[in-house]
Amino acid sequence: MVSDFGKIVFSGKLRPSQVASSGIIRKELENDSKELLIVAPPGSGKTVLGLYVWSDLVRLPTLVLSPNSAIQAQWVERAKELFYLDGRDDEIGTDPKNPGILTSLTYQSVTLPKRGGGDLDESAMELWISKLMTPDIDRIEAEDRESAISWIEDLK
Numbered sequence: 807m808v809s810d811f812g813k814i815v816f817s818g819k820l821r822p823s824q825v826a827s828s829g830i831i832r833k834e835l836e837n838d839s840k841e842l843l844i845v846a847p848p849g850s851g852k853t854v855l856g857l858y859v860w861s862d863l864v865r866l867p868t869l870v871l872s873p874n875s876a877i878q879a880q881w882v883e884r885a886k887e888l889f890y891l892d893g894r895d896d897e898i899g900t901d902p903k904n905p906g907i908l909t910s911l912t913y914q915s916v917t918l919p920k921r922g923g924g925d926l927d928e929s930a931m932e933l934w935i936s937k938l939m940t941p942d943i944d945r946i947e948a949e950d951r952e953s954a955i956s957w958i959e960d961l962k
Contacts, residue, residue, distance in 0.1 A: 811865040811907070812892035816858045824855045831859055853877075853884050860908065861889055870910040881910040934958060 820828065827844065834842055842859075846852050860868050872878040878900055885891070885898050885908055897906030902915055938947040938954040948954035 812894060813890065814861050814865075814892050814894065814907070815890050816861050816888065817890045818854070818888040820854070820858060821851055824851050824858065827855055828858060828863070832863055835863055853880055854888060857881070857885050857889060857908075861885075867905070867907045868909070869905070870908065871916065872910060872912055875912055878910045878912050881908070931958070 823846075831842055831844075844852055844855065856870070860866075870878075870881045872881065882898055882900060886895055891898065894907060898908040898910075899906055900910050902909070902911055935948075935951060935954040935958070938957055939950065940946070948957050
């Protein structure tokens with residue numbers, strides 16, 4: 807466990823099902839398990855259980871990946887509501903460029919090839935056109951821009 811994690815701890819009360827789950831998780835961690843999968847219905851406390859595991863069992867900087875921004879924000883909100891954060895509230899957030907002790911992101915934010923640029927399709931098309939007009943092993947797929955565009959359109 808990391809000693810510079812401070813005195814961060816869960817300050818609430820776990821439900822009986824969360825206590826039972828945390829016992830299983832604790833044993834798995836003690837056996838050096840690297841993968842844990844928690845499956846439970848909506849509203850059953852998975853976020854709180856995950857945060858408890860983070861704060862009281864794992865005690866390492868953590869990246870949380872969520873399917874949408876509502877769940878992403880929920881992780882940060884619950885951490886700030888239910889945990890004593892030892893003055894490190896500002897190290898919990900949703901900024902991928904400024905990770906902290908708990909960083910909550912959406913799947914989409916880590917899978918987008920380029921952020922902030924709406925011209926990705928256009929850039930890809932220009933690169934493809936250029937490649938079609940570049941000699942490759944003594945042959946050119948397209949003699950000019952118009953031929954390259956026609957070649958691409960034929961694929962659609």
